[in-house]
Amino acid sequence: xxxxxxxxxxxxxxxxxxxxxxxxxxxxxxxxxxxxxxxxxxxxxxxxxxxxxxxxxxxxxxxxxxxxxxxxxxxxxxxxxxxxxxxxxxxxxxxxxxxxxxxxxxxxxxxxxxxxxxxxxxxxxxxxxxxxxxxxxxxxxxxxxxxxxxxxxxxxxxxxxxxxxxxxxxxxxxxxxxxxxxxxxxxxxxxxxxxxxxxxxxxxxxxxxxxxxxxxxxxxxxxxxxxxxxxxxxxxxxxxxxxxxxxxxxxxxxxxxxxxxxxxxxxxxxxxxxxxxxxxxxxxxxxxxxxxxxxxxxxxxxxxxxxxxxxxxxxxxxxxxxxxxxxxxxxxxxxxxxxxxxxxxxxxxxxxxxxxxxxxxxxxxxxxxxxxxxxxxxxxxxxxxxxxxxxxxxxxxxxxxxxxxxxxxxxxxxxxxxxxxxxxxxxxxxxxxxxxxxxxxxxxxxxxxxxxxxxxxxxxxxxxxxxxxxxxxxxxxxxxxxxxxxxxxxxxxxxxxxxxxxxxxxxxxxxxxxxxxxxxxxxxxxxxxxxxxxxxxxxxxxxxxxxxxxxxxxxxxxxxxxxxxxxxxxxxxxxxxxxxxxxxxxxxxxxxxxxxxxxxxxxxxxxxxxxxxxxxxxxxxxxxxxxxxxxxxxxxxxxxxxxxxxxxxxxxxxxxxxxxxxxxxxxxxxxxxxxxxxxxxxxxxxxxxxxxxxxxxxxxxxxxxxxxxxxxxxxxxxxxxxxxxxxxxxxxxxxxxxxxxxxxxxxxxxxxxxxxxxxxxxxxxxxxxxxxxxxxxxxxxxxxxxxxxxxxxxxxxxxxxxxxxxxxxxxxxxxxxxxxxxxxxxxxxxxxxxxxxxxxxxxxxxxxxxxxxxxxxxxxxxxxxxxxxxxxxxxxxxxxxxxxxxxxxxxxxxxxxxxxxxxxxxxxxxxxxxxxxxxxxxxxxxxxxxxxxxxxxxxxxxxxxxxxxxxx
Numbered sequence: 043x044x045x046x047x048x049x050x051x052x053x054x055x056x057x058x059x060x061x062x063x064x065x066x067x068x069x070x071x072x073x074x075x076x077x078x079x080x081x082x083x084x085x086x087x088x089x090x091x092x093x094x095x096x097x098x099x100x101x102x103x104x105x106x107x108x109x110x111x112x113x114x115x116x117x118x119x120x121x122x123x124x125x126x127x128x129x130x131x132x133x134x135x136x137x138x139x140x141x142x143x144x145x146x147x148x149x150x151x152x153x154x155x156x157x158x159x160x161x162x163x164x165x166x167x168x169x170x171x172x173x174x175x176x177x178x179x180x181x182x183x184x185x186x187x188x189x190x191x192x193x194x195x196x197x198x199x200x201x202x203x204x205x206x207x208x209x210x211x212x213x214x215x216x217x218x219x220x221x222x223x224x225x226x227x228x229x230x231x232x233x234x235x236x237x238x239x240x241x242x243x244x245x246x247x248x249x250x251x252x253x254x255x256x257x258x259x260x261x262x263x264x265x266x267x268x269x270x271x272x273x274x275x276x277x278x279x280x281x282x283x284x285x286x287x288x289x290x291x292x293x294x295x296x297x298x299x300x301x302x303x304x305x306x307x308x309x310x311x312x313x314x315x316x317x318x319x320x321x322x323x324x325x326x327x328x329x330x331x332x333x334x335x336x337x338x339x340x341x342x343x344x345x346x347x348x349x350x351x352x353x354x355x356x357x358x359x360x361x362x363x364x365x366x367x368x369x370x371x372x373x374x375x376x377x378x379x380x381x382x383x384x385x386x387x388x389x390x391x392x393x394x395x396x397x398x399x400x401x402x403x404x405x406x407x408x409x410x411x412x413x414x415x416x417x418x419x420x421x422x423x424x425x426x427x428x429x430x431x432x433x434x435x436x437x438x439x440x441x442x443x444x445x446x447x448x449x450x451x452x453x454x455x456x457x458x459x460x461x462x463x464x465x466x467x468x469x470x471x472x473x474x475x476x477x478x479x480x481x482x483x484x485x486x487x488x489x490x491x492x493x494x495x496x497x498x499x500x501x502x503x504x505x506x507x508x509x510x511x512x513x514x515x516x517x518x519x520x521x522x523x524x525x526x527x528x529x530x531x532x533x534x535x536x537x538x539x540x541x542x543x544x545x546x547x548x549x550x551x552x553x554x555x556x557x558x559x560x561x562x563x564x565x566x567x568x569x570x571x572x573x574x575x576x577x578x579x580x581x582x583x584x585x586x587x588x589x590x591x592x593x594x595x596x597x598x599x600x601x602x603x604x605x606x607x608x609x610x611x612x613x614x615x616x617x618x619x620x621x622x623x624x625x626x627x628x629x630x631x632x633x634x635x636x637x638x639x640x641x642x643x644x645x646x647x648x649x650x651x652x653x654x655x656x657x658x659x660x661x662x663x664x665x666x667x668x669x670x671x672x673x674x675x676x677x678x679x680x681x682x683x684x685x686x687x688x689x690x691x692x693x694x695x696x697x698x699x700x701x702x703x704x705x706x707x708x709x710x711x712x713x714x715x716x717x718x719x720x721x722x723x724x725x726x727x728x729x730x731x732x733x734x735x736x737x738x739x740x741x742x743x744x745x746x747x748x749x750x751x752x753x754x755x756x757x758x759x760x761x762x763x764x765x766x767x768x769x770x771x772x773x774x775x776x777x778x779x780x781x782x783x784x785x786x787x788x789x790x791x792x793x794x795x796x797x798x799x800x801x802x803x804x805x806x807x808x809x810x811x812x813x814x815x816x817x818x819x820x821x822x823x824x825x826x827x828x829x830x831x832x833x834x835x836x837x838x839x840x841x842x843x844x845x846x847x848x849x850x851x852x853x854x855x856x857x858x859x860x861x862x863x864x865x866x867x868x869x870x871x872x873x874x875x876x877x878x879x880x881x882x883x884x885x886x887x888x889x890x891x892x893x894x895x896x897x898x899x900x901x902x903x904x905x906x907x908x909x910x911x912x913x914x915x916x917x918x919x920x921x922x923x924x925x926x927x928x929x930x931x932x933x934x935x936x937x938x939x940x941x942x943x944x945x946x947x948x949x950x951x952x953x954x955x956x957x958x959x960x961x962x963x964x965x966x967x968x969x970x971x972x973x974x975x976x977x978x979x980x981x982x983x984x985x986x987x988x989x990x991x992x993x994x
Contacts, residue, residue: 045070049078052100053093060103076104076113083120087160089270091127091308098124115144119157126164129312129348134164155184156193162200166207169351169388174204192233195224199237206244207352209392211429214244235264239277246284249431249468254284272313275304279317286324287432289471291521292511294324299637303577312353315344319357321637326360327472328512329520331367333633336626338364355384355393363400371404378404395424399437406444415444435465435473443480455484475504479528486531495535501528502553514636515558522557523916529554534670537686545651545684548677548788551668552649555756555918556787562893562929563793574638581631588628592877593885595621600881625877632890649789655681657795658754662994663747666756666788667739669693674738674758678746679788685746691738697760699738703731704763704940710983711941725981729770732982736769740776752781752965752994756788762914765939767972768986775982777972781965783990786920790928794992797933807900807962808860809955811838815847816865817883824948825865828905831948832863832955847883853895861901862932865951868906868923875913875921880906892926901964902927903936905951910937910989924991933993934964946984950975965994 048070052060064071079101086094098120105117122138125131138161145154158181165174178201185194202217218241225233242257258281265274279301285293302317322337342357358381365374378397385393402417418441425434438461445454458480465473482497505525512518529550536547573579599617658664664679667690674690690696706728739761747753753776755766767782768775776782785791814833818825826843833839840859842851847866856862867881879886904910904923912922927935936954938947953971961967968990975985 043067043070045075045078049075049082049097049100052079052103053082053096055100057099057103060100061107064104064107071104071108073110073112073116076101076110076116079104080116080120083123087123087127087272089268089272091272091310094120094127095124111144111148112150115141115148115150115153118144119160122157122160122164126160127310129310129350131164131168131349135161135168135170138164151184152188152190152193155181159193159196159200162197162204166200166204167350167352171204171208171389175201178204191224192228192230195221195228195233195237198224199233199240202244203240206240208388208390209396209428209430211244211247215241215248218244231264232268232270235261235268235270235277236273238264239273239280242284243280246280246287247431248429251288251469258284271304272308272310275301275308275313275317278304279320282324283320286320286327288469289508290511291324291328291508291517292513295321295513295517295637298324299634307577311344312348312350315341316353319353319360322364323360326364326367328517329367329523330516331364333630335361335364335368351384352388352390352393355381355388355390358384359393359397359400362397363403366400366404366407371408374404375401391424392428392430395421395428396433399425399433399440402437402440402444406440406447409447411444411447415441415448418444431464431468432470432473435461435468435470438464439473439476439480442477446480446484451484451488455481458484471504471508475501475508475525478504482528482531486535491535491538495532498528498532498535501525502532513638514633515562516633517636518561519558519915519917519919522554526554526916530670533668537688541685544677544686547686548666548679548684549649549651551666551677552788555668556790556920557917558919559786559925559928560789560793562925563790578635581635585628585631588624588631589891592621592624592628595624596879596881596886625874628890629874629876650792651679651684654788654792655679655684657792661750662752662754663750664754664756664785664788664791665743665747667758667761669758676739676743678743680747680750683746687742687746690742693759696735696738699731699735700760700764703728703735706731707940707983710943710981721981728982732768732770732775733772735764736771736776739766740769741771747780750780752783754791754994755782755784756786756791757784758918759914762912762918762920763939765982765986765989767969767989768982775976777969777976777986781963781969781994783965783968783992783994785991786918786924791992794928794933797931797993809900809958809962810836811859812836812840812861812863813852813855813859813899814839814841814863814865815852815882816841816843817847817867817881818844819867822865822867822906822944824944825905828865828948828951829863831952835952835955835959836861842883845883849882849884849887849891852882852887856895856897856899859899861903861955862897862899863903863905863951865905868904868909870908870911870922872913878911878922880904880909880923889921889923889926892923893929895927895930897927897931899932901934901936901958902932903951904938905936905947906938907941908938910939910991928992935991936964936968936988937991938987939989940983940987942987943984946975946979949978950985950988963994965990 048063048067051063055063079097082097083094083101086097101117101120105113118137118141122134122141125134125137138157142154142157145157158177162174162178165177178197182194182197185197198217198221202214202221205214205217218237222234222237222241225237238257238261242254242261245254245257258277261277262274265277278297282294282297282301285297298317298321302314302321305314305317318337319341322334325334338357338361342354342361345353345357358377362374362377362381365377378401382394382397385397398417398421402414402421405417406414418437422434422437425437438457442454442457442461445457458477462474462477462481465477478497478501482494482501485494485497505528509518509521512521533547533550536543536550573582595617599621658679658681660681666677666679668675672693674693674696675686675688676690678685678687706724709724757764767777785794812833814829816825816829829841829843833841840855864880868879870878876889879888909923912920912924915921924935924937950971953974954967957967957970958964968988972985979985
């Protein structure tokens, strides 16, 4: 047996077998074997960490057996490498220094210097930079004296990384370039893969983008050819960060996720934490601040535990930035100050400047412009010297904003225009978008409306360009949330152009409304259901387990808790904690599955006003509300004209009036007989609010609608919580004069109207067959009566009650039905709207579950409490049950805006379906049913909670 064969056996053996192998081959248990094991460990650092750890363990056993001083030095060396792999930097440095000293004692200066290559890494990660530089330069001198270009290149590589870590990019470039020259001379592709990766990082931050791209491409090819998974994981993460720097968010999420998965499979905790932090950076760019903050809090603790001070400082700084977005300035400032102190201890002036920039942004948001100006000015020279263009450009943009806020318009314009030119030349679309928006605002405030329009259109074009490839609806919605200003301001400018540009203004408003819902309805945002690799298969398995656990917890929460008050409170708290943990994990996995998703938006149509007018016909008008600051206005669209009605009222005052209306409605939600004795008085009170709201929302609009039979309302913000059909003009309710239906946007309405034109659907509207599921209990005992009564109104109806009304029964019986009717409890989750749900016989059907249904029906009715309540995200993205059923394919959804009365609901549904069989129109049938209940029970609580959303 040869030494290499024995080494291979030792690395593949268990602990007990190692001792036996060494004992039976004692003649080979020598220094030569020790060097082979050291080389295996050193090679495995970047290709096979598990193998490296086994080699280190075998070398330790060999050292214990032989008691040879050179073997002991080699064992100390590999023990240091083992600690590096496990993220134990202090232990790594201790072992590597011990190895160095032992080699010097036995007069092995070259081997002693070689240990310093790894030690530089550990010293740098612990922030002991002076020691790291001293150690590295000392080792390089030894290597060059021995003519060892490979080792000299390795130490220069690590010194370059140290400079990069301290944000000294020009110094890093010099060391990395020197190392690359040495590895090129040696034609060492293994080392070239790592140095090309690092030099690419440096060039990326110095905005040498073309060379960075070329170097990353070379690094990937070389790492794959050499079989270096650790290096490949690092390169993938860096490509992700490079994409993030350039505003290519889809590519960033893709590569950062690849890196995280690879590190996880390799079992490298500190590298996995760094990969997670980089994903959080992407989330922060996409305005997913709560999700980013959660990750920063987790990984910062990991870095602190591992003693990685620079990583801890960075995590704190970015966590502080996330908290600024979340409106928590006090805690944000505390974290930023801590980060700044850590950077100061590190001697990292650029890190301190980055924190100063974040603090300047915080103070700017608090309108403390003088302090913001001071901090931005302090950050600027340091960032300029570092060569970090993106941070420097953000600093300049903020300085321009501050000057504008201080009334120094000319100076502000000069700064922003210069920043814009530099951002364009340095390929920084995020900064360009901000500058165009700022210049648009400045031009508009100065009366130069032509220039303002130009800048706003450029800002919108960039927003659309960056948003277009994003892979999931959560990312697309959140990215949009802080970029709506150019859309609003452009619409305002269009309206200032007079009647000729009203239609153009409406198109601009539509381009920023319910976009992600429209894209999902168009089939462009489909969730991943089939795994592309084992990692995704495991994630999908986790979602199945989490779904089962969530259903169990939902059911537990819905049952009476046992025991005394203290125990009930404790059990409830524990169940709620378990619920939050699992929902959070489910959302986290969903995002992970979207990171590498490829979406197809080919089927998503754009808003077409002329086609909408044709679809509305002579009988229907659409009223789309929007707001400019505190001004509420409305577009009125008919087949004949498009108008705008301005200054309907103040958004804040209308919101307050809606709140008062909802308070009056809520007085009846618990069914108290004592309260219901005063129904005439309560009806008068609620009608007073409805009359006030009519005066503000409809009185000036009705003349434009004329005598048209039907009205479609596209609400804005708080108006989504208002039943427009219950507005009262002092003589009668709007429902007494017109059919009223609703839509999240005009484009979504168009998609619903186009549903009947699909090739797989019959030309006429059919409401002949139904699938009905009902779950009754003591609070809603009339559900069985409701299902029994309405099932008789269809030529064919499949009904499932109580324990038989399962999620599986729903999925298995959907095919071929015209109507889906679900009569059960519902819950709207304001804290987590995607987990709003319907209680079926075997569990809760959430919004996310509804996405997976394949609906072919003409109508979905959700006959329960608050089934139509939504969270209204920026851009009027409605997050609630309606979203789930629209996304699943229904063109019309009937829902409720508040907790409904059981008896009234049963009666209304019977009347509704009876009329539907005659009129074939859900909006006409709903009007007839509501009018009948209005005559019987005049309080709007009973007759007006249900709204039809989508096709009328």
